[in-house]
Amino acid sequence: MNGHDLISAGFKPGKGFAQLLAVANDLEVAGYSPELIFEQLRLHVPVEPEPIVLRTNDIPFGDFLKDSVDPTNAYQVANYAQVVTHMDALMRVPTLKGGAIMPDACPSGSAIGTIPVGGVVAADNAIHPDMHSADVCCSMAITVFKRQDDPKKVLDVAQAITHFGPGKRAKSFVRQNKDLIQLIGTFADNSFLSGLEGKAEEHFMTQGDGNHFLYLGHLESTGQLAMVTHHGSRGLGAGLFKRGRQFAQKSLRGSRIPPHQAWIVADSKEGQDYWAALQKVRLWTKMNHFAIHNTVAQKIGNAVDQQFWNEHNFVFQRSDGLFYHGKGATPSFAGFSPDDSGLTLIPMNMAEPILICGHMNKPEALGFAPHGAGRNMSRTQYLREFEAVTPEHIDVRFYSGTPDLSEMPGAYKDAATVAAAVTRHGLGNVVDRVLPYGSIMGGEFRWKHRK
Template identity: 55%
Template sequence: MTATTGTIDGTTLIAWGFQPGKWFGRALAEANRLRQAGADDDAIFIALQALQPVETLLRTNGLPYGVFLDAEGELERANLAAVTAHMDALMRVPTIVAGAVMPDACPSGTALGTIPVGGAVACEDAIHPGFHSADICCSVAITVFARKDDPRRILDAVQAVTHFGPGGRKAMIVPDFAPDIDATLQANPFLHGLGNIVTGHFGSQGDGNHFAYVGHLSSSGQPALVTHHGSRGLGAQLYKRGMAAARRHTQIVAPRVPAHNAWLQASSEEGQAYWQALQFARSWTKASHFAIHDLAARSLGNAVADRFWNEHNFVFRRDDGLYYHGKGATPSWAGFSPDDDGRTLIPLNMAEPILITAHRDRKQALGFAPHGAGRNLSRSAFLRQEKPGLPEGIDVRFYCGKADLSELPQAYKNAAAVRAQIDKYGLAEVIDEVIPYGSIMAGDWGQDAPWRKKRR
C-alpha cells in the first residue's frame, strides 16, 4: 500500500485493487476524511471495502402480486392489460418484496414499469421517490360542522378562502404546525432553501383532480367540507431532489434498473434525511388542509364537530420494517400514521358520495384500499372521444373560470363498480357517506396561457 501521508486520489485506490466507477467520488471523500482523522492505510482500506458497491440486479421474472380489479368491457380490459404490463415489469425491481393493484388502478406514465395509480408495493430498506411521485402526500381531509347550515353558504365561504391553480396565495397564511420550521428546513438537505414555497403555497390546492367538496353526512345530516390536495410546490421540489439522490445511489448499486424505479437506501444517512423530509411534507399538508377549513369555519361562524384526514400518495413503514409505497392508494390498517383514528376517506367523483371507511387490512392487498380517482382513458384520450356535460343536481364551480372537462364524472371509472369491488375484496368497510351538494375545482387555468394566446 501507499504511505500514510498525503492526499489519496483515484490512482491510489486503483493501486490498492479497487475497481474505478461512479462510487469513487464518495470513496475518495471518505478516504481523505479518515486520513485527516489519523487512520492508517489498513483502516482506510477496510472502510473502503465496505463502501465498494456490489451490483443489485433486476429479477429475471417479476414477483407475483395481488390484483383487485375486475374488468368489464373493452375499455376496462385494455386498462387492466396496461396496468398489469407495468406491474409485471415493476415487480422485477430487486427492492420490492410484494405488490398489489387496487380497483381504480390505471397507468400513470408511459415508461414500462412505472407504478400505476392504484398501485402499492412493499420494499426492503428502500424508499422510491418515483413510487409516490411529485404530488407527495396527496390527501383528503374532512371537517364536520356542529350546526346545520345552508350548503351553498358553506361552498361560498370555502371559495372565498381557498386558492386553486398555479403558484401560491395572494394573501399568505403563515404555517404554525411545527415549533421551528426554519431550523428544520435549514438542517435537512432535501428541504434547505424551500422556505418561500413552504409559506407561499400553504393553504392552496393546486389543480388537476384536487377539489373542495361540500355535502352532508348520510348518518346525521351534519354539513361537511372535504378538501383534496397534496404538498404543492414543496412536494414537487422534494420529489425532484429525492429522485436526483435516488438515481445517484441506484446508478452505483443497480445501474440496470430504470431511472424511474431508482431508490434511496432507507437505512443510510441520506435515506433517513429523505424520510424525515417526507414527514415534514406530511405535517405541512395536513396543516394546509385544516387552515382552509378553519378559515371557512370562522367565516361561517360554525363550530367544528369532528375532523380527520388521510394521505393516499405516500410511503409508510409498518411493524415488519418494510416501506409500503401507495401511489393513489388509501392505507387501510390500524396505526398507518400517528394520527390514525380508524377512519379514512375515499372520494369517487364530484357527483358521487365520498366514502367514510373503517380499516380492513387485507393482507394480499398490502393493507391498502383504492383512493377512488382512477380512469380508463387518459385526459386527452377522454376529451377526444367524449363530449361531457356538467352533472345535474349539484353546484359545480371552477375556480379559474373555465371548466376542466377532463375532471367531470364521466372521465372517471364507474363509481358503483369501484365501490362494489371494495366490498367484494374486503379492502375497506364503508361506515358513512358524505352526500354531495357541490364542489370547486381549479378548472382549465391554462386556457388563457400566453403561449396559447399566441398560437390562436
C-alpha cells in the same frame, strides 16, 4: 514473472495491474512459488461489487382490478392490460417484497415498470421517490360541522377564501400561522428541504389543479354538513420529490435499474434525512388542509364536530420493517400514521358520494384500499372521443372560471363498481358516506393552454 503469467492466472489488466505485477516480482525474488504468489496477489485485488440488476422473474402481486373489468368494454380491457404490464415489470425491482393493484388502478406514465395510480409496493430498506409520486402526501381531509347551514352560503365562503392552481399567497398572510412558521424553521437542518422555505410559505392555503377539489355535502348517517378537501403538498412536495429522485438516480448510476425505479437506501444517512423530510411535508400538508377548513368554519360561524384525514400518495413503515409505498392507494390498516383516527376517505368523483371506511387490513392488498375511481383513459383521449357532460344535480364550480372538462364524472371509472369492489374484497368497511351538494375544482388555467 510477466503480465501474461498474471492474465493466465485469472488477473485482469486494468487499474492496479502494474502494481500487482511489481508485487509478484518481489515475491518471486523472495522465493515464493507461483501458487503462493497468486494466492497473495488475490488478497490485494479489490472485490468488485456485483452489479445491481432487476430480477429475471417477477413476484406475485394482489390483483383487485381484474374482476371489475367489463370484457366488452375495450377501454377497460386496455386499461387493465397496461396496468398489469407495468406491475409485472415493476415487481422485478430487487428491493420489492410485495405489491398490489386496487380496483381503481390506471397507468401513470409510459416507461415500462412505472407504478400505476392505485398501486402499492412494499420495499426492504429502500424508499423509491417515484413510487410515492411527485404529488407527495396527496391526501383527503374532512370537517364535520356541528349544526346545519345553507350549503350554498358555505360553498360561497369556501370559494372566496380558497385558492387553486398556480400563484402564491402573500407571505404576510400565511406568517400569521405560528405553527407553520415553526415547522418551516426546521427545514434548514435537512438537506432535502433546505431552500424550500419559500415554497412552503407561498403555497400555504392553496390547492392543486386537475382532480383536486373542495367538496361539500352531508353525512348520510346524521345529515350533518361536511366539507372534504383533496390536495397534496404543492410546490414544497414537488421540490422534495425532485431532490429525492435526483439523489436516488445518482446513487444507482452504473447499475441496471431504470431511473424511475431508483431508490434511496433507507438506513443510510440520506435515507434517514429523506424519511424525516417526508414527515415534515406530511405535517405541512395536514396543516394546509385544516387551515382552509378552520378558516371556513370561522367565516360561517359554525363549530367543528369532527376532523380527520389520510394520505394516499405516501410511504408508510409497518411493524415488519418494510416501507409501504402507496401511489393513489389509501392505507386501511391500524396505526398507519401517528394521528390515525381509524377511518379513511375514498372519493369517487364530484357527483358521487365519498366513502368513509373503517380499516380492514387485507393482507393480499398489503393493508390498502382504493383512493377513488381512477381513469380508463387519458384526459386527451377522453376529450377526443367522448362528450364531457357537467352534472346538473350538484353545484359545480371552477376556480379559474373555465371548466376543466377532463374532470367530468364520465372521465372516471364507474363509482358504483369501485365501491362494490371495496366491499366485495374486504378492502375497507364502509361506515358512512358524504352525499354531495357541490364541488369547487381548479378548472382550466392559462398555463395549460400555453402548454
